[in-house]
Amino acid sequence: MAVRSSIVTSSFGDLFRITTFGESHGAAVGVIIDGCPPRLELSRDEVQFDLDRRRPGQSRLVTQRDEADQVEILSGVFDGFTTGTALAMMVRNADQNPGAYDHLKDVYRPSHADWTYRAKYGIRDHRGGGRASARETIGRVAGAAVARKLLRTALGVEVLAWVSQVHEIDADVDASTVTLQDVEADATRCPEPAAAAAMTEAIEQARRDGDSLGGVVTFVVRDVPAGLGEPVFDKIDADLAKAMLSLPASKGFEIGSGFAGTRQTGLAHNDPYVPGPDGAPVLETNNSGGIQGGMTSGGDIVGRVAFKPTATISSEQKTTTVDGELTTLAAKGRHDPCVLPRAVPMVEAMALLVVADHWLRQRAVDVLPVV
Numbered sequence: 194m195a196v197r198s199s200i201v202t203s204s205f206g207d208l209f210r211i212t213t214f215g216e217s218h219g220a221a222v223g224v225i226i227d228g229c230p231p232r233l234e235l236s237r238d239e240v241q242f243d244l245d246r247r248r249p250g251q252s253r254l255v256t257q258r259d260e261a262d263q264v265e266i267l268s269g270v271f272d273g274f275t276t277g278t279a280l281a282m283m284v285r286n287a288d289q290n291p292g293a294y295d296h297l298k299d300v301y302r303p304s305h306a307d308w309t310y311r312a313k314y315g316i317r318d319h320r321g322g323g324r325a326s327a328r329e330t331i332g333r334v335a336g337a338a339v340a341r342k343l344l345r346t347a348l349g350v351e352v353l354a355w356v357s358q359v360h361e362i363d364a365d366v367d368a369s370t371v372t373l374q375d376v377e378a379d380a381t382r383c384p385e386p387a388a389a390a391a392m393t394e395a396i397e398q399a400r401r402d403g404d405s406l407g408g409v410v411t412f413v414v415r416d417v418p419a420g421l422g423e424p425v426f427d428k429i430d431a432d433l434a435k436a437m438l439s440l441p442a443s444k445g446f447e448i449g450s451g452f453a454g455t456r457q458t459g460l461a462h463n464d465p466y467v468p469g470p471d472g473a474p475v476l477e478t479n480n481s482g483g484i485q486g487g488m489t490s491g492g493d494i495v496g497r498v499a500f501k502p503t504a505t506i507s508s509e510q511k512t513t514t515v516d517g518e519l520t521t522l523a524a525k526g527r528h529d530p531c532v533l534p535r536a537v538p539m540v541e542a543m544a545l546l547v548v549a550d551h552w553l554r555q556r557a558v559d560v561l562p563v564v
Contacts, residue, residue, distance in 0.1 A: 203324075205333075205436070206546055208553035209340060213332030215286075217321035218294070223283035224332030226269065226339055228553065231277030233343055240264050240282065240338040246377075246538040247334045254380050254396050254534055260287055264335055275339075282335045286328075294320045299515045300522055304504035311515075327441040327532070330539045337542030340549035350548060354412035354540040356383040356533045357497065360395055364388035368413045368495050382537045400530040403523075405503035407442075408533045410540045412496055414548055417483065419473070419491035421551040428487025429551050430496075436543035437498045442532050445499030449482025464490075494548075498540050503529050 204212040208228045215222030241264055248262040262284050269280025297319045301307045306325035310317040317323065344350035355376045357364050364385035375384035381396070383389040392408075399406045422429030430448045437446045454462050457480075464481050466474040469491075476492045483494035505528040509521045529535060 205439070206550040208557065209343075209546065209550040211333065211336035211546060213329055213336075215329065215332070216318055216323040217286075217326035217328040218318075219286060219320075219323075221283050221285045222328055222331045223281065224336040226280040226282075226336050229269070229275050229277070229280050229339055229343065230553075231275055233275040233339075233346060234273055235270055235275055235339060235342055236273060237264060237266055239342055240266070240335050243334050243338040243341070243538055243542070244284065244331065247330065247535060249529075249535070254393065254529075254531065262331060280339065282332075284331050284335070297522075300520065301512050301515070302504065302522065302524070303510045303512050304501075325441065327535070327539075330440065330542070333546070334538055334542045337545040340545040341541075344545065344549055344552065348418060348552065349416050351415040352412065352541050352544050352548070353415075354410050354537045354544070356381055356392065356408060356537060357411040358409035359383070359392040359531060359533055360399075360406045360408060362388055362391045362395060362408075364392075366411070368411065369493060371413070376537065380534060382534045396531045403506055403508035404530075405506050405528075406531045406533075407444075407500050407502040408531065410498045410500065410533060410536050412494075412498070412540050412544050414483070414494035414544055417489050417491070417494055417548060418552075419489055421548065421555050422484065422488035423551075423554065424487055428484075429489060429494075429547065430482070430484045430487060432547045432551070433494075433496060433544065436547050437496070437540065440498070440500075440536065440539050440543060442500045442503065442536070443498055444501045446496065448484060448494070448496045450480040451482075451497060454480060464492075494544075496544075498536075500532050500536055503532055 203214060204210060210227045212225045244262045244264055249260055265283045267281040267283055269276055269278050305322060307317055310325060341352065353371065353373060353376065355366060355371060357366055364383050366385055371384050376382050379389040381389045381392045383392055396406060434446045437443055450462060462480050464479060465477040467477050469475040476490055479492045479495065481490065482496060483490055483492040505524045507523055509523045512520060512522045514520055
């Protein structure tokens with residue numbers, strides 16, 4: 194097979210820009226942040242909090258890979274404050290077992306990136322998927338922890354996500370009132386107790402059956418100011434879509450009413466304006482999901498991300514070898530029977546990165562006072 198030259202990009206963002214590095218079973222994974230403003234008070238514990246929510250082995254519902262995911266801040270922080278220079282963070286891979294993937298060296302796993310990576314680069318890392326592994330998201334979550342502190346400090350913005358659907362089980366959750374404590378109260382990260390119990394049983398049954406389940410993560414961005422986002426090609430909802438669909442196993446994205454809005458009329462779907470306490474208009478309803486014309490309206494941004502069932506399952510599946518021979522594969526080792534609980538902090542991370550980037554972009558615009 195001919196090896197094609199290609200540019201490999203692992204960066205995201207414009208003014209608040211992250212570059213992630215590392216493979217699933219390499220020495221380490223991490224992130225470099227460019228564009229974080231100086232003198233932001235930041236501690237290692239604040240970053241570790243979000244990484245602890247992402248790490249494997251948290252419950253019986255997720256992969257049992259034993260990783261503490263302890264972050265090291267290598268640069269960009271001095272005396273507890275960001276310096277404005279490149280901020281680098283790293284997490285070492287402790288529970289490596291690349292030999293467990295030797296049986297996959299010459300086999301393409303169904304619905305994984307094995308063949309597509311080889312088709313693009315002429316080489317692939319079969320050790321847990323390499324860069325295609327969800328372990329790459331450690332860098333995103335660490336970088337977004339800095340964005341979280343920045344947005345909270347500067348604007349009071351809160352970003353929260355939760356599991357709203359697993360397979361055919363839906364949760365009825367009020368996006369305007371759900372709290373972090375509600376989300377973290379159950380291992381499923383579904384804040385509705387009855388639905389969470391049903392989801393737990395469904396996930397455990399899928400594991401027993403050698404199968405997996407998909408679902409939906411909903412997110413909300415609260416107290417975001419109006420006017421963030423760029424018209425036409427860099428609309429904030431367009432950037433959110435790109436961000437969310439860059440996550441491993443994501444297959445769909447919608448904002449506000451999403452596809453359900455197609456079943457409404459314009460009269461029912463339109464969000465009326467009413468006068469706000471400071472004279473600026475506010476939305477009486479929020480079918481637009483807090484975004485109109487690609488820019489924030491001042492209402493809550495509400496969106497949903499669909500995740501497919503985990504591709505790695507222990508049941509036998511048809512596939513081919515690198516030599517083009519038909520074979521069967523029953524995956525061994527550790528994997529998530531449902532990615533949804535661990536996807537929650539990843540969805541939050543991408544929302545945080547987009548909003549932080551657009552806030553810095555808005556600050557760079559010289560806007561004359563409105564008269």
